[in-house]
Amino acid sequence: MDTTTETYVVEMHDIVKTFPGVRALDHVDFRLRPGEIHSLVGKNGAGKSTLMNIVTGIYQPDEGQIWIGGERIETMTTAIAKGAGIAYVHQHSQLVPALSVAENLFCGNQPTNGAGFVNWRRMNREAGERLERVGLEIDPKSKVEGLSVAEKQMIEIANAMFAAARVIILDEATAPLPKNEVDMLFDFVRRQRDQGVAFIYISHYLEEVFEVCDTVTVLRDGQLVGDYQVSSLDMPELIRLISGAKLERFKRERVELDGKPVLEIKGLSRPGAYYDVNLEFKAGEIVGLTGLEGCGKAMLARGLYGLEPLGEGEVWLEGQPYQAKMPDEALDKGVAYLPRDRHGLGIVGIRSVLENISLSILEKLTNGLGLLRTRTERQHVRHYVDTLGIITPGLRQPVEFLSGGNQQKVVFAKLAGTEPKVLLLDEPTQGVDVQAKIEIMKIVDEMSRQGVAVAFISEDIREMADVCDRIVVMYDGAVTAEFHMGDPDATVEKILHAVEGG
Amino acid sequence: MKFRRYIPVLLDNLIWILLLGTVVLFSLLTDRFLTQTNITNIFIHAAVLGIAAIGLSFTLLTGNFDLSIESTIGFTALIGAWLVAPAGGIAHGSGWNVPPIVAALVMLLAGLGIGWINGALITRAKMNNFIVTLAMLIILRGIMLGFTQGETIAQLPAGFKALGHDKVGAFPLLVITLLAAFLIAHIVTTYRRLGRDLYAVGGNSAAALASGINPDKRIRQVYLISGALAALAGLMMAGRLGVVVPSLGEGMIFEVFAAGVIGGISLQGGRGTMIGALGGVLLLSTINSGLNLMRVSSFWIMTVRGMVILAAMFIDAQKVRYRVPTPTTAKIKTAAPAPATD
Numbered sequence: 001m002d003t004t005t006e007t008y009v010v011e012m013h014d015i016v017k018t019f020p021g022v023r024a025l026d027h028v029d030f031r032l033r034p035g036e037i038h039s040l041v042g043k044n045g046a047g048k049s050t051l052m053n054i055v056t057g058i059y060q061p062d063e064g065q066i067w068i069g070g071e072r073i074e075t076m077t078t079a080i081a082k083g084a085g086i087a088y089v090h091q092h093s094q095l096v097p098a099l100s101v102a103e104n105l106f107c108g109n110q111p112t113n114g115a116g117f118v119n120w121r122r123m124n125r126e127a128g129e130r131l132e133r134v135g136l137e138i139d140p141k142s143k144v145e146g147l148s149v150a151e152k153q154m155i156e157i158a159n160a161m162f163a164a165a166r167v168i169i170l171d172e173a174t175a176p177l178p179k180n181e182v183d184m185l186f187d188f189v190r191r192q193r194d195q196g197v198a199f200i201y202i203s204h205y206l207e208e209v210f211e212v213c214d215t216v217t218v219l220r221d222g223q224l225v226g227d228y229q230v231s232s233l234d235m236p237e238l239i240r241l242i243s244g245a246k247l248e249r250f251k252r253e254r255v256e257l258d259g260k261p262v263l264e265i266k267g268l269s270r271p272g273a274y275y276d277v278n279l280e281f282k283a284g285e286i287v288g289l290t291g292l293e294g295c296g297k298a299m300l301a302r303g304l305y306g307l308e309p310l311g312e313g314e315v316w317l318e319g320q321p322y323q324a325k326m327p328d329e330a331l332d333k334g335v336a337y338l339p340r341d342r343h344g345l346g347i348v349g350i351r352s353v354l355e356n357i358s359l360s361i362l363e364k365l366t367n368g369l370g371l372l373r374t375r376t377e378r379q380h381v382r383h384y385v386d387t388l389g390i391i392t393p394g395l396r397q398p399v400e401f402l403s404g405g406n407q408q409k410v411v412f413a414k415l416a417g418t419e420p421k422v423l424l425l426d427e428p429t430q431g432v433d434v435q436a437k438i439e440i441m442k443i444v445d446e447m448s449r450q451g452v453a454v455a456f457i458s459e460d461i462r463e464m465a466d467v468c469d470r471i472v473v474m475y476d477g478a479v480t481a482e483f484h485m486g487d488p489d490a491t492v493e494k495i496l497h498a499v500e501g502g
Numbered sequence: 503m504k505f506r507r508y509i510p511v512l513l514d515n516l517i518w519i520l521l522l523g524t525v526v527l528f529s530l531l532t533d534r535f536l537t538q539t540n541i542t543n544i545f546i547h548a549a550v551l552g553i554a555a556i557g558l559s560f561t562l563l564t565g566n567f568d569l570s571i572e573s574t575i576g577f578t579a580l581i582g583a584w585l586v587a588p589a590g591g592i593a594h595g596s597g598w599n600v601p602p603i604v605a606a607l608v609m610l611l612a613g614l615g616i617g618w619i620n621g622a623l624i625t626r627a628k629m630n631n632f633i634v635t636l637a638m639l640i641i642l643r644g645i646m647l648g649f650t651q652g653e654t655i656a657q658l659p660a661g662f663k664a665l666g667h668d669k670v671g672a673f674p675l676l677v678i679t680l681l682a683a684f685l686i687a688h689i690v691t692t693y694r695r696l697g698r699d700l701y702a703v704g705g706n707s708a709a710a711l712a713s714g715i716n717p718d719k720r721i722r723q724v725y726l727i728s729g730a731l732a733a734l735a736g737l738m739m740a741g742r743l744g745v746v747v748p749s750l751g752e753g754m755i756f757e758v759f760a761a762g763v764i765g766g767i768s769l770q771g772g773r774g775t776m777i778g779a780l781g782g783v784l785l786l787s788t789i790n791s792g793l794n795l796m797r798v799s800s801f802w803i804m805t806v807r808g809m810v811i812l813a814a815m816f817i818d819a820q821k822v823r824y825r826v827p828t829p830t831t832a833k834i835k836t837a838a839p840a841p842a843t844d
Binding site for chain 1: 708
C-alpha cells in the first residue's frame with residue numbers, strides 16, 4: 001500500500017464495526033483522493049453499506065481512525081460529514097416530483113424579495129446559471145416529474161455540488177437507468193471529477209467499474225481485500241478478488257428442441273409499444289429479447305402477462321387463442337412473469353419468505369373446506385428454498401431482509417410453483433451480485449430443461465449470449481434481427497450493432 | 503444498543519403485557535374489579551366494540567380505512583328497530599310488526615349495501631378511501647337524524663333484543679358471538695386464501711397484482727365484510743340498549759381504531775393479527791370498566807380515551823421506526839439486518 005504524504009479527502013484506518021452476531025467491518029482501510037472516481041465493490045453483505053454509513057456519520061466505528069481532508073475526526077457525526085462536504089446520492093430520486101427543477105435546487109432557501117415572497121425570477125435565473133456551470137442543459141422551470149431518471153440523478157449530483165460537496169457517494173446509481181442514460185450520467189460524472197470532486201461509486205455492474213472508475217476497493221466478508229488501480233485489473237481478476245474463488249462462468253449447453261412452439265405471436269401490434277411482432281417460443285427454449293429502453297420488449301412481456309393491454313393481433317398458446325386481462329388469468333393459462341422492478345412488483349417485502357413463495361398457488365394449496373393445507377405449503381416452500389439455494393434464517397423471515405439475489409430467487413420460487421408453460425423474465429439479474437447472477441442463470445437453464453419456454457429480456461448481451469438459445473432484437477417497436485447462438489455470425493458485436501438500429 | 507433488538511418482539515406482544523398489567527393494576531386498586539359480574543361486563547362492553555374492530559381490521563389489513571363503521575352500526579340498528587317497533591306514541595316505529603329475523607336480514611342487506619357503495623367508490627371510481635368513508639359516515643348520520651327527526655325508537659320486541667340481551671346458561675349471547683366472530687376471523691385471515699391475499703395487498707398491492715391477486719376485488723370484499731359486521735354490531739347494540747337513538751354509535755369509531763391499532767393492526771396495511779385485535783378490544787374494555795369502578799367522572803373519561811388513542815398511534819409509529827425499513831430507501835440508515843445470509 002502506498003505511504004506517500006499525499007492528502008486524501010477521506011482516509012479511514014483500521015475500521016472495526018460489529019453488529020450483534022456479525023463483524024461487519026474487520027480492520028478495514030479506505031483512502032479517497034480528490035478528483036478520482038473510486039469504486040467500492042463486494043458481494044451483498046461484504047460491508048460496503050456499513051463503511052458508507054460510517055463515512056457519512058450514521059454509524060460510529062467501534063475502532064479505527066478517520067481523517068477528512070487531512071484533519072483527524074474524533075467522533076464522526078452526520079453533521080460533521082455534511083459540513084465536510086460528503087454527500088450521498090440515492091438510487092431513487094429524493095427530489096420532489098411535482099416541483100420545478102429550480103424549486104428543488106433552492107428547496108428550503110429560496111431567494112425572497114423584501115416582503116418575504118419568493119423571488120421567482122431570481123430563483124429561476126440563478127438555477128439556470130448553476131445548471132449551466134455544471135454543463136446541464138435543463139430548463140430550470142421544467143417539472144422534475146417530466147425528467148428522465150438520469151437527469152434527476154444529475155440534478156441531485158449538481159445539487160450536492162452547489163452545497164460545496166467534495167465527496168459524492170453514488171449508490172447503485174445506474175440500476176434504474178436504461179443504457180443510453182447511463183452513458184449520459186457517466187459523461188457528467190467524469191466532467192465533475194475533472195473539476196476536483198471525488199466520487200465513491202458502488203455498483204454490482206462490474207463493467208461499469210472498468211468503464212468509469214479510476215480506482216477500486218474490494219471488500220469481502222467485512223475484510224479489505226485490497227485497493228487497486230482499475231487499469232491494472234481485468235474482469236476475471238476483479239471477479240476473483242470479489243468472490244475469493246475463481247467463478248466459473250455459466251454457459252448453457254445446447255439442447256435439442258422438438259418442433260412445436262408453445263407460444264406463437266402473429267402480427268401483434270399495440271400503438272406506441274410494438275408493431276407487427278411475429279415470434280415463436282418452443283418448449284425448453286430460452287429466447288433472449290433485447291433492444292434499447294423503449295423498444296417494446298418489456299411492454300410485450302407486460303402485455304402478454306395482462307399488466308398492460310396486449311393490442312391487436314394473434315397470440316396462440318399451445319394451439320389455443322391466448323389473451324390475459326389480468327395476471328391471474330395469465331397464471332391460470334400457464335404464463336408467468338418476473339418483473340424488472342423487484343421491490344415494486346416482485347416481492348411483498350414485509351411478509352415472510354413462506355407467504356411470498358406460496359402467494360400465486362394458494363388456490364392449489366386449499367382443501368375442500370377452503371382452508372390452506374399448511375403442512376403441504378411448508379413442504380412446497382421448503383422444497384424450493386432448498387433447490388434454488390435461497391439463503392434465509394427461516395421461512396418466517398420477511399423477504400425485505402434478504403439480499404437482492406435471494407429476493408430474486410424468492411420471486412423465481414413463486415413463479416416456478418405455478419408450473420408455467422411460458423416464463424417471461426424481465427431483467428432477471430438486475431441488482432444482484434455476480435455470484436447470484438450465475439445462480440439465477442442456472443435456475444433459468446434448469447427450468448427450461450423441464451420444458452418451460454423462456455423469454456429472457458435483458459440489455460446485457462454478454463450475459464444473454466451465455467444463457468440464450470436465440471436472441472431476438474427489437475428496435476423502435478419492431479423485431480429487427482434474430483441470432484441463433486452457435487451460428488458464426490451471432491457475435492456480441494453484431495448483436496450490439498443490431499440493438500443500436502444498424 | 504443490544505436492547506433495540508428486542509424492541510420489535512416486545513412491540514408485537516405488547517398488547518398482552520399491557521392487558522395483564524392493567525388487570526393487575528385495577529385488581530389492586532379495587533376489590534370489585536375481579537368479580538364475575540365485572541368480568542362479564544367487560545366482555546359485554548367488548549362485544550360490540552370487538553365486532554366492529556374485526557370489520558375495521560379487515561379493511562386496515564389491505565391498507566384501507568373504514569370510518570363509516572359507527573354510522574353503519576347506528577343506521578342499520580335504526581332500520582331494524584323501526585321495522586319491528588310499534589307505530590306512534592313513544593315507540594316511533596313503523597307499526598308493521600316485521601318479524602325480527604326478517605328485520606335482521608334487512609339490516610344485513612343494508613350493511614352489505616353500504617359496504618358495496620364504499621368499495622365501488624374506492625376501487626372503481628378510484629376515490630380516496632378515507633374521504634369516501636368519512637362522507638359515508640356523515641351522510642348516514644344525517645339520514646338517521648332526518649328520518650327520526652331526533653326521536654328515539656323504543657318498545658322493541660323481545661325477539662329483536664335477543665342477541666343483545668339473552669344468555670345461554672351463564673354466557674350472554676353477546677360474548678358467545680364475540681368469541682365466535684374472532685375465531686372465524688382468525689381462521690379466515692390465517693388459514694384461508696382470502697387472508698393471505700389481504701396481507702399481500704396491504705403489504706404491496708402492485709406485487710399482489712403481479713402475483714395473480716385482484717387487489718381491487720379484495721378491497722371490495724373487505725368493505726362488504728366491514729359493512730356486514732357493522733350491521734351485526736348494530737343488532738347487538740340495539741338489543742343491549744333496548745332503544746335506538748339517532749346518535750347511536752356516535753364517536754365510537756375512534757375506540758374501534760384504537761383497539762385495532764393497540765392490538766397490532768398496522769395503519770400502513772399488511773401487518774397485524776385478529777388475535778392481537780381481540781387483545782386491543784379487551785384492553786380498552788378493561789380500562790373502561792376500571793375507570794368506571796374507580797368512579798372516574800364521565801367528564802374525564804374522554805380525556806383518557808384520547809390519551810389511549812395517542813398511545814396506540816405512538817406504538818404504531820414505533821413499529822415502523824424499530825423495524826428495518828424497506829431496503830430501497832433505507833440502505834444508508836440501517837445495518838445489514840440478517841447477518842450472515844450471504
